[in-house]
Amino acid sequence: MVIMLVQNNKKELRKLMSCVSAVCPRDLIVGFDDADNAISYAENRRVDMCFADAMLDNSSGIALTRELRDLNENVCVNLLADDKEFAVDAWQHHINNYLIKPVTKAEVRDSIIV
Amino acid sequence: MNILALDDERLILDDMLAELRKVFDEDEIVGFETAESAMNYASDLQAHGEKLDYAFLDINLRGITGLEFAKKLKDVQHDTKIVFCTAYSEYAYDAYKMHASGYLLKPVEAAQIVETLDAIARDWRTSESTAPKDIRVQTFGNFDVFIDNKQVSFQREKAKELFAYLIDRNGAAITTGEIVSILWEDRPSDKTTLNQAHTVISSLKKTLKELGAGHIIVKTWNHIAVDTTKIKCDVYDFYKGDAIAVNSYRGEYMAQYSWAEMTNADLMEKSRR
Numbered sequence: 001m002v003i004m005l006v007q008n009n010k011k012e013l014r015k016l017m018s019c020v021s022a023v024c025p026r027d028l029i030v031g032f033d034d035a036d037n038a039i040s041y042a043e044n045r046r047v048d049m050c051f052a053d054a055m056l057d058n059s060s061g062i063a064l065t066r067e068l069r070d071l072n073e074n075v076c077v078n079l080l081a082d083d084k085e086f087a088v089d090a091w092q093h094h095i096n097n098y099l100i101k102p103v104t105k106a107e108v109r110d111s112i113i114v
Numbered sequence: 115m116n117i118l119a120l121d122d123e124r125l126i127l128d129d130m131l132a133e134l135r136k137v138f139d140e141d142e143i144v145g146f147e148t149a150e151s152a153m154n155y156a157s158d159l160q161a162h163g164e165k166l167d168y169a170f171l172d173i174n175l176r177g178i179t180g181l182e183f184a185k186k187l188k189d190v191q192h193d194t195k196i197v198f199c200t201a202y203s204e205y206a207y208d209a210y211k212m213h214a215s216g217y218l219l220k221p222v223e224a225a226q227i228v229e230t231l232d233a234i235a236r237d238w239r240t241s242e243s244t245a246p247k248d249i250r251v252q253t254f255g256n257f258d259v260f261i262d263n264k265q266v267s268f269q270r271e272k273a274k275e276l277f278a279y280l281i282d283r284n285g286a287a288i289t290t291g292e293i294v295s296i297l298w299e300d301r302p303s304d305k306t307t308l309n310q311a312h313t314v315i316s317s318l319k320k321t322l323k324e325l326g327a328g329h330i331i332v333k334t335w336n337h338i339a340v341d342t343t344k345i346k347c348d349v350y351d352f353y354k355g356d357a358i359a360v361n362s363y364r365g366e367y368m369a370q371y372s373w374a375e376m377t378n379a380d381l382m383e384k385s386r387r
Contacts, residue, residue, distance in 0.1 A: 048238055076238035087206035091217035094233035098210040110213075 005031040006038045006052040023108045035059040042071050054081040062093050078111045119145045120152045121172040136224035149183045156190050166191040173200040232334045249327055251281055251347040257368040261325045272297050273318040278368050280340040287337035
């Protein structure tokens, strides 16, 4: 399984990477601090799951979801946010799980089982 | 399938039931105005060994919230998919926390319900890394399927016939109603035959999944199709003009199925040219 992490803040991205790696040691985990680079990667490689920040520079987690789904309609996207603000949008776009930062290992595990 | 709708405002419940009837069979849906009667229904089903498949729940109920009700319901019917139907956005995060399957803003419409069901049915776990290298379908003569050169043994003859029909449809999606008309030509499309069709679909998916080929079936809420790009098939090669495939055709196509005669007639005509 290929798991993509998209988060503009590099420090937060590193923390997320270590958290997801601990839960999914056998999967390929790729991290991007830029949504465009993330999409370029997904154009060349099937992405099965994504953890994306709701707020991205020049983009958003929801916009990224739309682009990822154009490439793989079954991709499972989880949204990370500072608060509950985008939770309704997340439901309307059939986001798998909505997590408030900082994300814990238990929440990552939960997102994969849901 | 068993579906429950709960809303303590009669008019809104009636509207929701009307929308649900556009999506599900009428006799599968039961509406309740009180949490207590809805819980009794769920418990009764459990006592009779029946599953409650979906619960469409209002959140602002008298005496209990829909979120609290959902927790109690899950204690009785663990696998029920919960879909909240509310006029408020403020519970959206809580709904995620309790692993709900959907969150619809009122007024609920059939199209939203279908979208939610499709999202629930979507299986992101199908990964190319687990896909077998070679899936070969033979349609000339008798119909057979080979995965990594081993002949596939289907648990049910009807599941094999359904797969043959999906191959014949060349990637086009078919409804459960069409499946009934193909597999049980002389029987009407009613609750019994639709349930049997669902059993056949499950059996087909299970067989393919066990062999690592689950990804070739594309299933949405009420449609099923085959992903033709993942399969090597003689009849597809024939239509592409592949010389080996054209020469391997001997006048017989899926010989065991009567509905295949139409395609066979077309193949005969093309092979004479």
